[in-house]
Amino acid sequence: MKPQAAFFEQLGPAGMVSLGQVIRYASDAGLLVITDGKRNDIGSTATAYAKAYLGAGDASPWGSDSLTVSPYLGRDSLEPFVDVCDERAAGVFVLVKTSNPGGGLLQDRVTDGQTIYARVAELVQELNQGRIGESGYGPIGAVVGATYPEQLAEMRAAMPTSWILIPGFGAQGGTAKDVIAGFDDAGMGAIVNNSRNLIFAHRRDEYSQKYGESRWQDAVSAATDEMNAVLATRIS
Amino acid sequence: MKPQAAFFEQLGPAGMVSLGQVIRYASDAGLLVITDGKRNDIGSTATAYAKAYLGAGDASPWGSDSLTVSPYLGRDSLEPFVDVCDERAAGVFVLVKTSNPGGGLLQDRVTDGQTIYARVAELVQELNQGRIGESGYGPIGAVVGATYPEQLAEMRAAMPTSWILIPGFGAQGGTAKDVIAGFDDAGMGAIVNNSRNLIFAHRRDEYSQKYGESRWQDAVSAATDEMNAVLATRIS
Numbered sequence: 001m002k003p004q005a006a007f008f009e010q011l012g013p014a015g016m017v018s019l020g021q022v023i024r025y026a027s028d029a030g031l032l033v034i035t036d037g038k039r040n041d042i043g044s045t046a047t048a049y050a051k052a053y054l055g056a057g058d059a060s061p062w063g064s065d066s067l068t069v070s071p072y073l074g075r076d077s078l079e080p081f082v083d084v085c086d087e088r089a090a091g092v093f094v095l096v097k098t099s100n101p102g103g104g105l106l107q108d109r110v111t112d113g114q115t116i117y118a119r120v121a122e123l124v125q126e127l128n129q130g131r132i133g134e135s136g137y138g139p140i141g142a143v144v145g146a147t148y149p150e151q152l153a154e155m156r157a158a159m160p161t162s163w164i165l166i167p168g169f170g171a172q173g174g175t176a177k178d179v180i181a182g183f184d185d186a187g188m189g190a191i192v193n194n195s196r197n198l199i200f201a202h203r204r205d206e207y208s209q210k211y212g213e214s215r216w217q218d219a220v221s222a223a224t225d226e227m228n229a230v231l232a233t234r235i236s
Numbered sequence: 237m238k239p240q241a242a243f244f245e246q247l248g249p250a251g252m253v254s255l256g257q258v259i260r261y262a263s264d265a266g267l268l269v270i271t272d273g274k275r276n277d278i279g280s281t282a283t284a285y286a287k288a289y290l291g292a293g294d295a296s297p298w299g300s301d302s303l304t305v306s307p308y309l310g311r312d313s314l315e316p317f318v319d320v321c322d323e324r325a326a327g328v329f330v331l332v333k334t335s336n337p338g339g340g341l342l343q344d345r346v347t348d349g350q351t352i353y354a355r356v357a358e359l360v361q362e363l364n365q366g367r368i369g370e371s372g373y374g375p376i377g378a379v380v381g382a383t384y385p386e387q388l389a390e391m392r393a394a395m396p397t398s399w400i401l402i403p404g405f406g407a408q409g410g411t412a413k414d415v416i417a418g419f420d421d422a423g424m425g426a427i428v429n430n431s432r433n434l435i436f437a438h439r440r441d442e443y444s445q446k447y448g449e450s451r452w453q454d455a456v457s458a459a460t461d462e463m464n465a466v467l468a469t470r471i472s
Contacts, residue, residue: 006277006284012297016252040306041242041274042336048242061248070276072308072331074338095308100278102310106355109347116342116352123341 005037035064047080054090091139099145099168146174153181170197241273271300283316290326302327327375335381335404382410389417406433
């Protein structure tokens with residue numbers, strides 16, 4: 001479950017109280033929670049964000065398992081998150097290559113034969129070293145958009161021990177064919193994010209007549225099953 | 237007044253309620269409030285952050301005048317903030333060159349003869365065009381650390397119509413001599429940030445004996461006067 005912090009913050013302090021309740025509800029239901037906050041800062045401030053969001057149950061005040069973080073401030077801005085991941089068995093997803101058209105402005109720039117996003121991937125891979133679990137993956141993951149399938153394949157190879165969170169599927173145009181490059185040979189290693197298409201499934205043509213507004217939960221369930229079926233066909 | 241969002245978020249939902257109260261209190265006292273959240277995301281999510289934090293009084297649920305934002309997601313991630321600045325007479329400060337030692341990992345990389353931070357400065361300058369007020373400055377500002385005085389001079393020249401927020405003064409090592417390059421010839425255009433040295437002035441050697449813990453407000457006041465005096469000497 002990946003709540004988008006911004007949509008709660010848009011409602012002010014009361015919205016943030018709701019975010020806390022949503023995270024606790026999902027966590028109590030046994031779901032892993034990725035708080036999508038794209039936070040980061042330097043030094044003690046990065047540590048404050050890490051301690052805020054990382055740690056399920058009572059280990060952190062928000063209680064989420066994971067957080068999305070921005071890399072613009074460099075390695076020393078990411079290390080406090082790594083430290084807290086070690087302490088609390090949590091994880092982070094570092095923005096590597098984002099799904100929006102404008103993401104390339106900085107991320108695709110090439111210096112010394114390497115794009116900025118590839119340099120960030122290298123950093124993610126470095127930070128994950130010595131932290132690989134039984135699954136073959138470590139706590140330092142990456143965000144790579146579904147809208148750039150070629151870069152997704154490149155990034156899967158560059159970060160063989162990192163979970164890749166893949167936004168941009170569905171509403172942003174990414175298809176099942178586009179995201180397969182994010183998975184490893186065993187069909188592991190990627191988390192496909194399809195927020196709007198699932199949350200608002202009852203407004204999609206194929207579900208609106210069948211379920212309508214009142215049965216939105218059934219529409220979400222049907223849309224999720226459909227997405228999983230499409231992904232399973234592609235990955236197997 | 238620049239509250240650091242992370243230190244409130246570290247306290248969970250209750251901390252965010254306090255952040256809202258602190259912003260309102262400062263705003264009611266007639267202070268301009270820069271919420272230091274280093275937020276950003278793409279599309280509708282960036283708009284949600286902009287609407288959350290930009291707009292004093294009741295114009296936004298948090299009520300702050302300005303917000304620090306990250307540029308890693310590119311131009312289309314910044315434009316929603318510009319739109320809300322236009323609607324609500326608010327401002328943003330885009331991270332350009334940060335004060336931490338690791339900031340150079342991405343920011344200092346050179347491509348086509350231009351550093352990444354210079355490319356971001358160019359973008360800030362572009363976004364400010366057509367938005368310049370009577371002061372000669374526009375709503376799209378920049379964050380440039382005091383710890384890199386040469387880059388600060390370069391950035392003042394590259395963004396002649398942008399306010400520069402300068403962190404790194406004091407506790408992080410930046411001096412009055414280091415920050416003068418951030419001001420224009422009239423002694424305008426820069427906001428020097430000295431959070432820890434002022435907030436915790438009562439713990440500094442020069443103030444602890446005189447004021448102690450109980451008179452921390454007097455220590456803050458004395459440290460602020462001292463800082464302003466030092467800056468005034470340098471700038472004039």
